[in-house]
Amino acid sequence: MNFMNLIFFVMKKIGILGFQGAIIEHERQIKAIGHEPVIVKYPEQLEEIDGIILPGGESTTMGKILNRTGLMEPLRGKIQSGLPVWGTCAGMILLAKELVNDSVTHLGVMDIAVRRNAYGSQIDSFATKKVIPAVDSKEIELVFIRAPYITSVKDGVKILCELDGHIVAAEEKNMLVTSFHPELTDNTAFLKYFVSKI
Numbered sequence: 326m327n328f329m330n331l332i333f334f335v336m337k338k339i340g341i342l343g344f345q346g347a348i349i350e351h352e353r354q355i356k357a358i359g360h361e362p363v364i365v366k367y368p369e370q371l372e373e374i375d376g377i378i379l380p381g382g383e384s385t386t387m388g389k390i391l392n393r394t395g396l397m398e399p400l401r402g403k404i405q406s407g408l409p410v411w412g413t414c415a416g417m418i419l420l421a422k423e424l425v426n427d428s429v430t431h432l433g434v435m436d437i438a439v440r441r442n443a444y445g446s447q448i449d450s451f452a453t454k455k456v457i458p459a460v461d462s463k464e465i466e467l468v469f470i471r472a473p474y475i476t477s478v479k480d481g482v483k484i485l486c487e488l489d490g491h492i493v494a495a496e497e498k499n500m501l502v503t504s505f506h507p508e509l510t511d512n513t514a515f516l517k518y519f520v521s522k523i
């Protein structure tokens with residue numbers, strides 16, 4: 326960190342939805358760039374965070390737990406009133422207003438249509454590299470695990486990355502989504518991009 330960054334560095338409290346999935350991986354990256362992770366399980370915790378990550382995992386399970394714990398409504402309300410949120414993989418599914426191959430939606434706040442398990446069962450995990458200009462000028466490793474992709478977006482959604490004609494990263498106002506898992510690599514560029522929006 327250079328001197329100017331040190332002067333202007335403000336530590337942020339970054340929540341991670343803490344029920345299931347890639348929680349410790351996000352926690353590790355948040356600490357690595359000098360911010361404070363908060364594992365969120367209760368509605369009151371939404372008051373103390375500057376942004377929240379919805380991790381990869383299993384979206385149906387996370388949706389059920391969000392409902393059972395009473396976190397679904399307050400989390401939706403916070404996001405709708407501007408809380409910065411980044412959904413990775415299952416997190417993208419939780420945020421989508423439409424799931425093209427599922428009748429149930431969850432938070433349903435982002436104007437994207439998403440296909441779950443879009444890469445099928447045979448090649449359901451793979452990694453590739455790509456430059457995402459809005460995020461970093463260098464190549465980023467993209468890790469896909471039983472990943473969804475976005476099949477269509479409405480006005481107001483900015484596409485950040487496409488792979489083989491499918492949308493795998495996008496943003497709309499305070500909401501950012503990725504099909505892939507930057508937290509499973511050593512590259513913190515995507516996390517820094519999210520923090521820059523807080």
Ligand SMILES: NC(=O)CC[C@H](N)C(=O)O
Nearest residue numbers: 381382383384414415471
């Ligand atoms: N790595 C992931 O988050 C996979 C998402 C999972 N396939 C789901 O539908 O929830």
